[in-house]
Amino acid sequence: STESKVKARYDVIPTGFKEFRSKIWGMSGRNCEEINPETGEILGTSYKPLPGILYSSSQDPPYEQDQDVITCMEGLRTTYNFYKSVFNRESIDGNGLQLEASIHYATRYGNALWEPASKQMIFGDGDGNSRFGRFAGFFKPGSMVSSLDVIAHELTHGVTGHTANFEYKHQPGALNESMSDVFGSMVVQWKQGQTVDEADWLIGANIIYPNSESLTGRRSNAMCLRSLKDPSAITNLELQPNSMTSSRYYKGEDDNGGVHRNSGVPNFAFYKVAMALxxxxWDRAGKIWYETLTDSRMHPKTQFVEFARVTIDQAKTLYPDDLFVAQVVEEAWYDVGVL
Ligand code: ASN
Ligand code: ZN
Structure with missing residues (x-):
């Protein structure tokens, strides 16, 4: 009978192993912010409660009505599988937390978020034709592309919240952002089986329309949000420093003290370590970074220097017979001006 088959299936799941569980909700028609499409101005906030209407759960048959549900579910599953098989981490909290995402959030919403309070993700659709595409799953005309990097970035905010818990401002905030970019890029590389030379190291290349005009009329020829390979490239949306000595290192208070800019420094350090190894x-550089993120010496106010020292320490612990690894890590932080 079906019942005994189901039971048999669960019997073989090892103790402590939780299956991938996820729910995707839709906010369509339940706009949270009314935005003037001409100017981008927020006209009013008629907040409807998250998460919205249940579209699909991982236990259900695949949902065919909305391609974004399928892409988003795949993105969540791939990220879950990455953390599980590479780091033996059971979901973002390490304990099988159900992954929840609300898609089609608000109107022409050009962002994706991790909501720590409700432990869920939010994905906007962008303006759909001039600046940003859909954050949960975007289809450039003709070819299907995914926003797995964006999905993995948001989920990693959840992992960070459950581990180091870097507060979201100044240097710890930039480390928080960097964790999301580093693991976001790693998930794509892992999914595609890419070596460090084959990877593009870009975040958000598939949700951005190049040579486009933003909602507020600002022109941008950006090809991506950020690049770990070249954080200061002029085709990035974020103007990032690639070193502490760069004039782009931001000391102001915008964006929680430049969390999306100064993340360029630790991003570039990771890139350098990965390339040198x-x-x-995900094999060695990723392992060192993961062990550091989950190290008990991390705390909400961790500074770049403290993070750097623990990566070197972890490199020695993980690769005691190959001190070249720790040397590479130390050099990378030195090169970006942190040490
Ligand atoms: N997409 C942005 C991020 O995840 C949203 C934010 O500013 N927190 O970093
Ligand atoms: Zn982020």
Whole structure:
């Protein structure tokens, strides 16, 4: 009978292993912010409660009516599988937390978020034709592309919240952002089986329309939000420093003290470590970064220097017979001006 088959299936799941569980909700028609499409101005906030209407759960048959549900579910599943098989981490809290996402959030909403209070993700649709595409799953005309990097970025905010818990401002905030970019890029590389040389190291290349005009009329030829390979490239949306000595290192208070800019420094350090070690980024560089993120010495106010020192320490602990690894890590932080 079906019942005994189901039971048999669960019997073989090892103790402590939780299956991938996820729910996708839709906010369509339940706009949270009314935005003037001409100017981008927020006209009013008639907040409707999150998460919205249930579209699909991972236990259900695949949902065919909305392609974004399928893409988003795939993105959540891939990120879950990455953390599980590479780091043996059971979902973002390490304990099988159900992954929840609300898609089609608000109107022409050009962002994606992790909501710490309700432990869920939010994905906007962008303006759909001039600046940003859909954050949960975007289809450039003709070819299907995904926003797995964006999905993995948001989920990693959840992992950070459950581990180091870097507060979201100034240097700890930039570390928080960097964790999301580093693991976001790593998830894409892992999914595609790419070596460090094959990877594009870009975040958000598939949700951005190049040569486009923003809602507020600002022109941008950005090809991506950020690049770990070249944080200061002029085609990035974020003007990032790639070193502490760069004039782009931001000391103001905008964006919680420049969390999306100054993340360029630790992003570039990771990129340098991964390139120097070669092969797959998640094998050694990724392991060092993961062990650091989950190290008990991390705390909400961790500064770049403290983070850097623990990566070196972790490199020695993980690769005691190959001190070249720790040396590479130390050099990378030195090169970006942190040490
Ligand atoms: N997409 C942005 C991020 O995840 C949203 C934010 O500013 N928190 O970093
Ligand atoms: Zn982020």
């Amino acid at each position: 070669g092969g797959h980024s």
